Amino acid sequence: MPKKTLENLTESMYxxxxxxxxxxxxxxxIADYAAARTDNAVVIGPATLYTILAKFQAEGYIRETAVEGxxxxxxxxxxxxAAYQAELRRLWRCVMDAGVKEVSGHEETDTAQTAxxxxxxx
Amino acid sequence: xxxxxxxxxxxxxxxxxxxxxxxxxxxxxHTQGWALEKVVYFQRLPLYAVFRQTTAQSVRYRLQPAEDYxxxxxxxxxxxxxxxxxxxxxxxxxxxxxxxxxxxxxxxPAAPELHTDPKVQAMAIDRLRALYGRGLKMSILAWLVGSxxxxxxxxxxxxxxxxxxxxxxxxxxxxxxxxxxxxxxxYRQAVESLSAGRPLPPMKHNQIWRLLLWIAVALFACTLAxxxxxxxxxxx
Numbered sequence: 001m002p003k004k005t006l007e008n009l010t011e012s013m014y015x016x017x018x019x020x021x022x023x024x025x026x027x028x029x030i031a032d033y034a035a036a037r038t039d040n041a042v043v044i045g046p047a048t049l050y051t052i053l054a055k056f057q058a059e060g061y062i063r064e065t066a067v068e069g070x071x072x073x074x075x076x077x078x079x080x081x082a083a084y085q086a087e088l089r090r091l092w093r094c095v096m097d098a099g100v101k102e103v104s105g106h107e108e109t110d111t112a113q114t115a116x117x118x119x120x121x122x
Numbered sequence: 123x124x125x126x127x128x129x130x131x132x133x134x135x136x137x138x139x140x141x142x143x144x145x146x147x148x149x150x151x152h153t154q155g156w157a158l159e160k161v162v163y164f165q166r167l168p169l170y171a172v173f174r175q176t177t178a179q180s181v182r183y184r185l186q187p188a189e190d191y192x193x194x195x196x197x198x199x200x201x202x203x204x205x206x207x208x209x210x211x212x213x214x215x216x217x218x219x220x221x222x223x224x225x226x227x228x229x230x231p232a233a234p235e236l237h238t239d240p241k242v243q244a245m246a247i248d249r250l251r252a253l254y255g256r257g258l259k260m261s262i263l264a265w266l267v268g269s270x271x272x273x274x275x276x277x278x279x280x281x282x283x284x285x286x287x288x289x290x291x292x293x294x295x296x297x298x299x300x301x302x303x304x305x306x307x308x309y310r311q312a313v314e315s316l317s318a319g320r321p322l323p324p325m326k327h328n329q330i331w332r333l334l335l336w337i338a339v340a341l342f343a344c345t346l347a348x349x350x351x352x353x354x355x356x357x358x
Contacts, residue, residue, distance in 0.1 A: 012239040028211050031234075045238040046212040047186045050205065051246045052239075054189075070204045 006059060009087045012044050016052050017061065017084040020076040024065050027053065027072070056080065128175040130156055137332055138168065138220045139250075139305045140325040141185050141312070148183035148217075148225070152176070158183070158217045158225060167339065168221060184214070184236040185223035187246040209236075222250050222305075244316035251309035258306050261299050291345040297338035304331050 009017070012034070019025055019033035030053075031044045044052075053074060056062040061080030066073040076084070132151070136143045148158055155178035161168045205224075206216040213233030214226040226236060237243040308325055315323045325331075 010239050010241045012242060027208055031212070043234045043238055045234040045236050046209045046214060047184070047236040047246065048239045048242045050208060051242050055242075055245060070207045072204070 006055070006083070008090070009083065011042055012048055013052050013056075014084070014087055015042050015044065016049070016056070017076060017080055017087075020062060020074060020080070021084060024073050024075045026074070030074075129159065130173045130175075131162075131170045132173060133170050134168065134332075136329075137301075137305070137308075137325065137335065138222060139308050141223070142322050142324065144220070144223075145183045145185060148227070149181060152181045152183070152227070153178055157181075158227070161218045161220060166221060171218070179229060181227050181229045182233075183217070183225060183227045185220065185225055186236060187250050188219065188222060188224050189249070240316040240319055240321070244313045247309055247316065248313045251306065251313050254302060254306035254309060258299075258302055261302065265299075290341045290348075294338045294341035294345060297334055297341070301331065301335045301338065 006013075015034035015037065016030055018037070019030040022033070025033065027046075027049055031046075031049055034042045034044050053062065057064065057074075059079070060077055061083055062074045063077055064072055065075045134144070135147050138144065151158070151173055155175055156173035157176040159172045159174045161171050163169065209216065209226055213230040214228045214236060217225040217227045219225065237246075311323050315321070
């Protein structure tokens with residue numbers, strides 16, 4: 001249930017943290033980043049976005065860095081960075097456990113053993 | 123002289139916690155040319171919705187759980203200005219406030235859905251579940267711990283008003299608590315459903331709960347009226 005939701009970040013939560021990994025951003029910039037990064041596969045609606053931002057602030061994952069008029073800018077914290085990296089590791093393990101299959105033309109190659117593992121993640 | 127926009131008052135067709143049904147009803151009203159303008163309250167009880175005539179068109183209405191439940195109805199009871207502005211950037215306009223929700227609407231088909239992640243929506247609704255859970259606990263505690271004292275005091279106070287009035291008063295309180303329980307159970311069900319990635323569940327026995335609420339309100343109002351009458355008649 002909700003308290004446990006942050007144990008595994010949802011897709012939208014993950015992209016919110018990813019957006020903030022690249023620097024301070026306001027709400028609309030975060031939503032635009034997620035849409036652009038995923039070719040509109042991940043669209044974050046305003047209620048979802050601001051619920052996540054409020055929850056992340058309460059959990060100490062992000063902090064507000066500037067308020068210009070009605071525009072609020074957020075930055076990721078050390079706790080948020082740790083949560084992002086933990087989720088990245090979890091996702092990476094999921095992919096590795098599945099054994100990444102790359103289908104190139106008619107040839108199927110198992111890349112599980114050869115896929116480069118980002119050292120910063122593991 | 124400036125012509126006044128026609129307006130229409132309408133009772134709510136279902137309990138306010140039935141999110142899907144309320145959204146659907148508001149959308150149907152808009153396609154008939156009636157846009158939600160405001161909700162009229164008596165204390166914290168929403169009495170009816172006021173609609174103003176507008177161009178009949180297909181729009182989307184969405185309910186977002188409110189964060190300031192304990193704020194006063196005057197002024198700050200509405201969604202905050204910064205929240206309204208933030209949502210407007212996504213194409214959503216603030217329409218009105220229901221007890222537990224802010225109502226937003228958009229005529230832009232390209233505007234993203236208000237909620238795009240059911241698990242996050244579950245988090246938002248869970249605040250309401252927790253709120254009603256606390257209310258319910260307080261109420262049960264009051265009945266258990268203070269019932270004797272409360273009932274003694276009340277019965278002494280209401281003695282002069284007659285047993286029927288006293289009974290009506292107690293029934294109205296019990297029915298009010300039942301409505302509280304129904305809301306709590308529905309929000310809990312909604313949170314469970316959304317957390318599992320399923321859509322909002324339909325609310326069962328919709329009309330019965332609505333009827334119970336109105337019976338509670340009517341009984342409470344009758345009790346107050348009867349008390350006032352008794353005081354008036356027996357005045358020195």
